[in-house]
Amino acid sequence: MSHRTHAAAGLGAVLALAAGLSGCAGSTPAASTSATASAPADGSAPVVDGVAQVKVTLTGGEDGDKCTADFGSAPAGPVTFTVENVSSTAITEVEIQSELKILGEKENLAPGLPPSPFTITMNGGQYTLYCLGATPQTQPFTVTGEAAAAPTGSTATLLNQGTKDYGTWVGTQADGLKAAVADLKAAVDSGDVAKAQAAYLAARPFYEKIESDVEGFVMPGFKVDDNKGNLDYLIDMRASNLDEKVGWSGFHAVERDLWKAGKISDGTKKYAADLDTNVGKLVDVVKTLEFKPEDLANGAAALLEEVQSGKITGEEEAFSHTDLVDFHSNMEGARQAFAYLQPGLEKIDPDLMNQVVTQFGNVDDALAELRDKTAPGGYLPWTAANREKHRKELSQAVLALQQPMQKIAEKVATAK
Amino acid sequence: MTEESNLDPSGFAAGSPGPSPAPSDPAPAGGVSRRRLIAGGAATAAGGAVVGAGVTAAFMGGNARAAGATPSASASDVTDSVDLTRRVPFYDQPNQAGIRTPPQRHAVFMTFNLNRGATRQDLQVLLARWSAAIAQLTQGKAIGTIEPERPDAVATDTGEAHGLAPASLTVTVGLGPGVFDKRFDLAHKRPALLKDLPRIPGDVLQPELSGGDLSLQACADDPQVAYHAIRNLARMVTTTAHTHWVVMGFGRASAGPGQETPRNLMGFKDGTRNVVSDADYDQYVWLKDADWMTGGTYQVVRKIAMTIETWDFDRISDQQRIFGRTKDEGAPLTGEREFDTPDFAKQVEGAQVIDPTSHIALAAPENNSGVKILRRGYNYTDGLNNQGLLDAGLLFISYQNDPQHFVDLQNKLGRFDLLNEYIRHIGSAVFAVPPGPATGSYIGKALFD
Structure with missing residues (x-):
């Protein structure tokens, strides 16, 4: 059994809100009216109650199924990606990756199911939004600034x-x-x-x-x-x-x-x-x-x-x-x-x-x-x-x- | 089989029914770079005999023809062809495909039971994922990666249909009575007429071939396409449901518009008088004013084993008496041509020409208050049985807006049908078939709204 040297992940990612995220029925988009929202001036995702909110929408089409994020960047810290499959039959899975490592994901996506969120804590840097089955399959996602120190060990x-x-x-x-x-x-x-x-x-x-x-x-x-x-x-x-x-x-x-x-x-x-x-x-x-x-x-x-x-x-x-x-x-x-x-x-x-x-x-x-x-x-x-x-x-x-x-x-x- | 000709009140079924195109009629897929193959179906099967046979037959009397060796052929050969590039639309149809869709050549029918501990949400995800996957498969696409980029990833699609044409694949999803018990808090959504079928005389049902919480009927003109669909749909839901029983069907045992009436494994034409017209579909197949099931229907499935060798040793006159039809032409014993109306009253020398306990006499709509069911069955074989005899028969599938229509018919057939000597009903199930989903939705979504 060979052992390849492990390259440590440069970017730690931590699931901040594990509870309440499992499953999809009854899940609601994380944004809520009573929360305190702030829109960063640089055009990155708005922050609600300290968590940046990104909506990822999946749609079907003749020229390939599309995976669209409403914001391509977010400030460092916890980020919630809320995935809604409107009409894509080809895309079944959405992931956030850092250098090919999966930091967070949603599987079992299908048209008609309620929107489904996942949250990870992200440091500043370049990430990839990976939508299995989409055209194109990957797109960049940028996180700006530094996150507060991760509360526990990295993945x-x-x-x-x-x-x-x-x-x-x-x-x-x-x-x-x-x-x-x-x-x-x-x-x-x-x-x-x-x-x-x-x-x-x-x-x-x-x-x-x-x-x-x-x-x-x-x-x-x-x-x-x-x-x-x-x-x-x-x-x-x-x-x-x-x-x-x-x-x-x-x-x-x-x-x-x-x-x-x-x-x-x-x-x-x-x-x-x-x-x-x-x-x-x-x-x-x-x-x-x-x-x-x-x-x-x-x-x-x-x-x-x-x-x-x-x-x-x-x-x-x-x-x-x-x-x-x-x-x-x-x-x-x-x-x-x-x-x-x-x-x-x-x-x-x-x-x-x-x-x-x-x-x-x-x-x-x-x-x-x-x-x-x-x-x-x-x-x-x-x-x-x-x-x-x-x-x-x-x-x-x-x-x-x-x-x-x-x-x-x-x-x-x-x-x- | 349990059907033959229960289906046309006028008695003149289908010579030229001329129905408007069924909503799920397949359309040839344009501009696809997949391999295209058009094969003359019945024409090819009948070989060079096709052209002259009809003429010859017309000159020969019914009895003379029964003794004759030349197979007859109908005039519909030209349209009874297979175009593997055809795709059947999945979304935005009033009814699920695979019911009115002209019967494809092959089928795989599988039932599932929901796992212990499966939740309402598991069921919801299963139906949504199945719907999305069926949408992909019926358009000739894989349901996901066949060769993933990441070395430790497991392929989503098993790959054996890669490069094959859509082949008019349809996958029809049914919900069994078990879905609506208290496990999933869906009792209030139970379709009004969905319940386990009662015991019917003649039933020798085997539990391992009966019932089920879910059904998938995959039909395609390429058997590998149908098998791939079932295999992948089963594979993706193992955490929620497990396989119960399966039948692989071939040689469609029912005809759609423009298709020549096919034959069951007894060698007789089967489905001469099937449901064909819009009016009959509306009256006997589709559910109206049925809340979330409007546009849906009920699926009855029976696995019917035939004692093949015994049948094959039966003399022709007895075989024809049992069915009430001639073997070659398929004409009622009181007529000359397949679509002649049977005359059940006709007597010769004091005896009825069509035996009142023949299959067609018992099943005919005129003898059953006009009731019709849509039959869409397939022949099957399971190889050899434990006696070394051919293990084969009919995968009977019917669609009707009230399962009682089937029950009433089969109660009669099960008691008296002369055919019972040669058949055994060994499997049975009933499912509610929800209407077709809209784009962005899935089959059965109304259960969870």
């Missing part, structure tokens, strides 16, 4: 802190994985199947929480098309992606012996020992990883993809049927990555942030209904019969989370 600072904290969290999971796999090896060596099964279930979550960070990691000196050097393969290969040239290996080889065969052979012990070795290597790699905000977002999205394509299908734990335990852990990993982005994302797009939070809650609810205290791992065994009964609802809930989650990477990206 970029928050995001960078989040990535550091996430890296630390991944390290603790890797340590947990190493210890749990050592326990698994010891249990397998002891020949006690029940104990080994329990140790297997205890070790899996650590891997499933961080698997998106090590996906496809190839050890130095190996070619990408040689699975002997692919740590992810060696640790987490499944029956469905068995590479005959390399053979069985890793967690699922142990799983197969413990559940399908129901006994521990010398081969099982070899699998467990190799797993222990390979996890050791992986943990060393994991601790060197550095993350960018978009890595967290893409990682969270990748974990949801895992859930959708590998867990709900019952493909991952084909022998122990503990896929829902992995599901839970994948979700936990996605939630952690998102949580570290959340403070920064809240400044960029509180609506989007709230959507993700809501949908995480819905997936939790759907999964909670499948808890089974008596089952190993705490969830209903994911057998064909149970899959048949429950997979549709789970799948739809995950899909509803994937939708807002897929949008986050580009919002928080620091790469240019």
